[in-house]
Amino acid sequence: MTSIFSTYSTGENRVTASCLAVLRSLSIDRMERLIGALLEQSEFQLIRFENQPSKGGAGIPDAIIQSSLRLLIETKTQRNTVRKDQVIRHLALLDEASETNLTLLMLTPDDVRPKTLDEVNDDRVAWTSFTTLDQAINELLEDPKEVVSEREAFLLRELQSMLETEGLTASLNDTVVVAARNAWPEYQELHAYVCQPNRSFQIVHRMGFYSQGVIYPLIPRITASFDDVVMEKNSHAGALGQLVNTLVDEGHRPEGERFKVMMLSAPDSPDTITLDQPIPNDKRSKSGKPTAFTMGQRYVPSERLLIAKVTSDLDEAE
Structure with missing residues (x-):
């Protein structure tokens, strides 16, 4: 998988780049489902497609393809390493954004939500674990209603293997x-x-x-x-x-x-x-x-x- 997964020297960059490489290779529907699972938003949409948004009037289009999302992702590969100052800096970037749907996703190997995020107390901050990502991939691949291509399934399984090798899905959950x-x-x-x-x-x-x-x-x-x-x-x-x-x-x-x-x-x-x-x-x-x-x-x-x-x-x- 060296042709797909990043060879960045540091763990966080390598894991982040590998996750993004696989997500980019998925269909929009599959990508939305996985990200929605991580954000706990079953109705999550990256892009909205709307046919005939309104009728009549000058300059009204027949369809709209629209996105109003900015999603920042901060990855940690060690437990208990979320820093309050870093979270605040990321939120400051969202303050400058023009999109209406703004989210900072913290992706970590922790078993529970880091207390640091509760101290920040900002609704734009979401947290999820690599274990949840692994579970979301399993649920996607095992859903009989999802038509996942062989290539998509291969990439997702390889990503799971990499996360396991990195020790990111090891959990206290028994x-x-x-x-x-x-x-x-x-x-x-x-x-x-x-x-x-x-x-x-x-x-x-x-x-x-x-x-x-x-x-x-x-x-x-x-x-x-x-x-x-x-x-x-x-x-x-x-x-x-x-x-x-x-x-x-x-x-x-x-x-x-x-x-x-x-x-x-x-x-x-x-x-x-x-x-x-x-x-x-x-x-x-x-x-x-x-x-x-x-x-x-x-x-x-x-x-x-x-x-x-x-x-x-x-x-x-x-």
Whole structure:
């Protein structure tokens, strides 16, 4: 990937240039989706296309292509290195800008929003982590409604590999919370999570389930993981074989197809964390619209799940 990723000598410049190189290679729709995920703005638009903006009158065009955004990005490759004076200088540049939508995005390897940004207390400042970027790429690539070209998928996977090599997606988060409309009842019955083969997850020890606007109160331990399992009866040994037989016999999965299988501790197992109650989702976009806690997978610390009252508590610094 040396022909794509920058060879700048310093880490921050190299990582920033590599991220921008991949973003530039994506379609506008894919670029907007990734940046929107980082900014937590599901309605984010880089460019607005409008057909027949108004009717009648002299000098009225048939269409408008318009952008009013200025997005500054400051990248950090070390934890706890966000400096207040630097943030203030970047905001001063936004003060001089003519665009109407002004944002400073801080992209760092921190697990939680740096306290320095709260001290600045400016609504134009947004923060996200490389772990969130990695998650947003996974959700994009795994979305069946997205038609991602082979070239785009290759570049995005290579970017993920580079971020992992740089140690930027290493996280204190030990639990993956998955979208679970069907997975939650399946876990309660089968004590497993079954999804598309070779689905990518960070290294985690536990799994949570999100659906119907809540994170459910059982957080089982992941006891085993199998990336590519053929749903073929009597062809696997032990607990995996018993599970595959049940999945096929009870019609949970078609025989002969392939899936990733993660074995989980049972609801009543001492290895399963039981929360006091479900955690309601109160996540909102910047415009105030309700938005899902995750549409695919999201990583959080199990310690914070134990004390969270609403999902926004999972984003707060300890």
